[in-house]
Every structure is written in structure tokens, then in C-alpha cells.
Amino acid sequence: MFVKPGRSQAVVGVLLALLGFAAVAQVRNTQLDDTYEGRREEELIEIFNGVAGTSDRTRREIARLEQDRRELLVDTSAREAAVEQAETRLRTLNMLAGLVPVTGPGLRVTITEEAGRITIDSLLDTIQELRTAGAEAIEFDGRVRLVASSSFSEVDGVIHLDGEPLRSPYVIEVIGEPHTLHTGLTFPSGPVATLRGDQNADVAIEELDSVDIESVRSLPRAEFASPAEGQ
Incomplete structure (x- = not known):
């Protein structure tokens, strides 16, 4: 399958062609008629000087073209590195903002109410400890993606996450990293101890090699803000 060359590749190709042309021109200029019988000394000196001048100009042109080619190759490599870095950052930001599905190792935490209802504060403590332990993506009930702007509320005794009702089992x-996350929840006086001891909830924690988070958020459109000049 043929791939259409990019602009930088085309420019490098032209430079290589010019290098070839310059080399051929130098050879042709040096391949002058070597039968100088009958020519005066002044004519021979003039011919020699002309050949030497042409050769010098050709060498300088070849050196200039080679330098241009090296600079283009360096510029192309730097541009490709910058593009790759920007794409990596974009993928990371999309994952953190909840705009794309993600997969990786992690935990599944199941909180079941038994003798009473758990509180919003206990859920917030759980989320905070997970974030502190390095959580990169969090999802509730397989349908609500938790992001930086998320908020909990309580309506008629039911906990809501960004307007979506959550019910036991949560x-x-x-x-x-599964072990780090697990440790972040189970240290003495941590969120699991509070849920089990103060709120009589059952908490089950599974360390998993693969967790699939499929729910995504749509990016809200700014109504009032716009980029500052020059940004």
C-alpha cells in the first residue's frame, strides 16, 4: 500500500534531487576538453580559473543543501515529538475528564446497607481516600462516572450523584494500583472501618486485574468564558 508523503518528506526529497543535480554539474564542468594544444598560456589560466570557481561554487551549494537537509530532519523530528506529546496529554485529559471509556487494574467496592442508611459524608470519605491513593477513574453502579465536577446530594432520603439516584448496594x-487502593480504604479509622462500625454497613472489596469503566460524560459547552487573547 502506498502512503502519500508528507510536506517535510517532499521537501527532503527535493533537497536530495538538488544535491544530485549539483554533483552532476560539478562532474560535467570538470570534464572539459582536455586537448589544449595550440591554446595560449593566458587562455589556459582563464579556463583553469573558471573551472576552479565553478567547482568552489558547486561545493558551497552542496554544503548549503546538506545543511538545509539536516535542519529539516531535525525540525521534523522535533515536530513529531511535540505532536506525540500533545496526543498523549490529550488522551490523559480525556480519561480524567470522563470523556472516554477506560480499562485497567483496580478495585470493585460493594457497600450494602444493613441496619440503616449510610451517609453522604461516608461516601465522600471513601471517594477522597481512593483519589488520594491514586484512583484514575471511578464509576458508581456501572452507569455514573465520577469526575472532578461531580457532587452528591440527598433527595427524599436517597443519595444522588450528579442527579442520578444511588441505592444499596452501592x-x-x-x-x-489495586493494593494501594485497598490499603487506602482499610487503614485503622479509615472509611471502611467507619462504614462497618458506625453505620453497620457490609463492605466487600475485590482486587481485580481488569476493571472496565464504560460510562462517559459529555463535555459541557462554555456559555460565558472564552480563551484569552493569544491563548
Whole structure:
């Protein structure tokens, strides 16, 4: 399959062609008639000087073209590195903003109410500890993606996440280093101890090699803000 060359590749190709042309021109200029019988000394000196001048100009032109080619290759490599870095940053930001599905190792935490209702504060403590332990993506009940702008509220005794009702059992799926996340929840006086001891909830934690978080958020459109001049 043929791939259409990019602009930088085309420019490098032209430079190589010019290098070839310059080399041929130098050879042709040096391949002068070597039968100088009958020519005066002044004519021979003039011919020699002309050949020497042409050769010098050709060498300088070849050196200039080679320098241009090297600079183009360096510029192309730097541009490709910058593009790759920007694409990597974009992918990371999309994942953190909840705009794309993600997969990776992590935890599944299941919180089941038994003798009473758990509180918003206990859920917030759980989320905060997971984030502190390095959680990269969090999803509730397989349908609500938790992002930086998310908020919890309580309506008629039911906990809501960004307007979506959550009910027992609360299933929290998290992507991050499983053991670190687990430790972040289970240290003495941590969120799991509070849920089990103060709120009589059952908490089950599974360390998983692969967690799939499929829910995504749409990016809100700015109504009032716009980029500052020059940004």
C-alpha cells in the first residue's frame, strides 16, 4: 500500500534531487576538453580559473543543501515529538475528564446497607481516600462516572450523584494500583472501618486485574468564558 508523503518528506526529497543535480554539474564542468594544444598560456589560466570557481561554487551549494537537509530532519523530528506529546496529554485529559471509556487494574467496592442508611459524608470519605491513593477513574453502579465536577446530594432520603439516584448496594469500580487502593480504604479509622462500625454497613472489596469503566460524560459547552487573547 502506498502512503502519500508528507510536506517535510517532499521537501527532503527535493533537497536530495538538488544535491544530485549539483554533483552532476560539478562532474560535467570538470570534464572539459582536455586537448589544449595550440591554446595560449593566458587562455589556459582563464579556463583553469573558471573551472576552479565553478567547482568552489558547486561545493558551497552542496554544503548549503546538506545543511538545509539536516535542519529539516531535525525540525521534523522535533515536530513529531511535540505532536506525540500533545496526543498523549490529550488522551490523559480525556480519561480524567470522563470523556472516554477506560480499562485497567483496580478495585470493585460493594457497600450494602444493613441496619440503616449510610451517609453522604461516608461516601465522600471513601471517594477522597481512593483519589488520594491514586484512583484514575471511578464509576458508581456501572452507569455514573465520577469526575472532578461531580457532587452528591440527598433527595427524599436517597443519595444522588450528579442527579442520578444511588441505592444499596452501592457498587464502586475504581481503576488504579489495586493494593494501594485497598490499603487506602482499610487503614485503622479509615472509611471502611467507619462504614462497618458506625453505620453497620457490609463492605466487600475485590482486587481485580481488569476493571472496565464504560460510562462517559459529555463535555459541557462554555456559555460565558472564552480563551484569552493569544491563548
